[in-house]
Amino acid sequence: MTGYLIRRVGQAILVVFGVVLLTFLLSHLYPANAAARAALGPKANAQQIAQFNHENHYDLPIYHQFWIYAWNIVRHGYLGYSYKYNQSVRSLIDERIPKTLVLIGLSTVFALLVAIPLGILQVVRRNKIEDYTLTAVSFVGYAMPAFLLGELLILWFAIDLHVFEFEAPQSNSTWGILADPRGWILPVFSLSAITIAGFSRYMRSSMMEALTEDYVRTARAKGASASRVLFRHALRNALIPIITLLGLTLPAIVGGAIITETVFNYPGMGLLTTNAATQNDVPLLIGTTFIAAIATVVGNLVADLLYAVVDPRVRYA
């Protein structure tokens, strides 16, 4: 297990390094003075552009720039400076990450709480009207673009019915956000709706597979009640693939958060990334990509490790 862990962590570091390198190189495909122009605007003269480039090392060879960037990350945890926000990338990320974790955490919990019972219900009522209806709803949810769902929810529940707020809470603190459920319910629901659709489909198939296993047949033969078979024997085993799915879905949830945060004006990492991309804020874009890469890699790693924890049959060498 220790060897496996070391290998996986090593792979994770390589993946993160690769993502940062790639993003860094891609961001330098812009014309020579694009970063200066992005910061200084159309009235900057050649002298001002040269001064900006010098102060930000843009006048150095690209490998030298990358070395400075990577060294600053490793040595100081410094991810650069955003001229669009006038703040260090690190401070921006530190401020936004908890908010995105709240959004992703709430929506994931909500998705699991809804998707698991739905999947079970579909198995129990397999090939009946409830199963067909939920399957149809799941497909609609699965196919629904996040931005469209978000806009429709705002239109119906915020603008027409005034039940919820049109945007997410704007508080600077995590508690401030949690204290305003009228603000976060729509973004959480919007982000989780698509996940619910996917999770419930997996849950349904996983439960159906579990119900065909020998241990379920044995339990039934021993006279266990239908509910006991379902919840004690089948469900616990059927949940194992969901854990893996959770890890694999993390990048999609993070991706979904980008759209959801933008639609709901939610001041998290997703919105920060969108702004960085649309405003050509290169240091910030590389920084948010770096964090997203770490989140994805860590999510997958944790999922793999949890898999071994919850399923004693799995052993890593």
Add this chain to the structure above:
Amino acid sequence: MSVGSGKRSARGLAALGALAIVVLALAACGGSGSGGPNGNTTSSGTAVKGGTAYISEGTQATVNWIFPFASLQDFSTTNFQGFMNLMYRPLYWFGKGATPDINYSLSLANPPKYSNGGKTITITMKPYKWSNGETVTAQDVIFWMNMLKVEKLNWAGYAAGTIPDDISTITTSGNTITIKLNTNANSNWYTYNELSQITPMPMAWDVTSAGQSPQACGKADYQSVTVKTSGSTVTPVSAAAQSCAAVYTYLTGQAKKLSSYATNPLWQVVDGPWRLSQFDTSGRLTMVPNPKYSGPVKPKLAKFVELPFTSDSAEFNALAAGKLDVGGLPASEITSNATTSGTCGLKPGANNVRLSSNFNLVTGGTWQANYFPLNFNSNGDGGQAGKIFKQLYFRQAFQTLVDQPALIQHVFKGYGVPTYGPVPVCPTNNFASAEESLGNPYTYNVAKAKQLLQSNGWTIKPGGTDTCSNAAKCGVPAGTPLSFNLQYVSGSPTEDQLMQAEKSSWAQVGIHITTTTGTFDTVLSNAVPCKACSWEFANWGGGWIFAPDYYPSGEDLFQTGASSNSGSYSDPKMDSLIKGTTVGNASLSQYEVYGAKEIPVIWQPIELGATEINKKLQGVTPLNALTNINPENWYFTK
């Protein structure tokens, strides 16, 4: 809370940003509105004191700088006109109602007096007070000038040869400042482009640490601040100059601490009608009245809140949900075309049904010339592009095919005004000459464009690519095709429509244009002056906004070698006309008429912002034509 409850019902650099920033849209508005006859937004109702107005900072633009001595990267409409100018008044206030004139009644000083052939300027301060009880003095102006002398390379408005390089001496006597220049200056140009940059600074800012007593910069004599300039480096020499450098470093350091804006005692010393009470790093801010404001109009609102938005739809949702009092209406939500009367008269169409019951829709003109440059030194098109562009007949044919009125109606839904020359005709102003105001020298005419090309040796192939068949007439070798590349800014549906419509129009006479898109920064980075490079046309989507260079003279744009002369246009006559408007006594008329006819750039229509204003919020119109806002004029009605 519902809209209108009075509680919660709610130096332009980046040309593209002009379309996105609602403050700019506000300022752009000429005061015509859908709410009443003749475009008034007045409504009957009893004025109430207090209440909170919620306004949008616009999309993709947030406040992120508080020190009014800013470098280019912090020099935005959002930071200055939408934020700092409300607290720290510039020496002269620009924008008088809907006209782009200087507003002496809101200025900290009386009109400047020019003497000695324009070489001496005398400025008398009005009796304004800082919020800490001190008087806004002539020395506060000198404080800013001293800092400029030492830190000119860090001042956004600095250009070599202009303020402070053109100043010989500055002296003060009581509340009077006397500035002696090295050479004569056109009084309009100097007031609108140079004095416009000054913001007096309080002596409370003359510190290098918190709670310190004033240092040697603020009180220093202008002449005693000495620097050594070597190439692009300015080194402080005297003790006063070194003090200015230290103060600058301290103040910029404090300005980078966004989370402390509302609590740092430095920033609470204001001479404007508002002071900051809340600020978060996302740019959301609250301002409350400065009870010691000594200007003519005191705030009536209890406070106002500026809100940042990340997208047009988020801002529209806020309006529809009744959470904003003033915000921009995205072009996609404009449901009815604006109607025009004359060149600048514009009446918004029916408002969006989701907003019409609570909001008035207003629009108007920005102080802007919209154009895209063509590269006179381009070696594209087989090395001939630049030579073709130097032919006036070609530029005339090309411009003749830009049907600005039709484009405004069909692409901008009527929310636009044309650009026919270097001086904006709209909003109606005192700078545009009668001749230019008469209209377009190159009205849309396909036959005329065809005739211009044919008579100059080109074989016309409508829908195809013209070729030169008579080198002597064309000015380029026979066989040269009229085929060019045009890069324009991506991400704007209206810019897409505009460019495709114009491309079709040019194709009618066989001018083949290949369009590509790039980000704003990419287009801007490609469109640089050069001696030989390949770009041909580059459209970053906004031309030029005249702020803080409010005087629409062309020294930055069309003078030979000017840094923002992207296409390397060079014409001795143009240079001479421009010089007459900056150091001579010439009016702008000769320059603007010549510029309109010479077509140094391809003139383009200007898309205007459409702004929604809560019907119960009064005093917002007429709106400042130069991007400033005056919430002290605003009040709610019952």
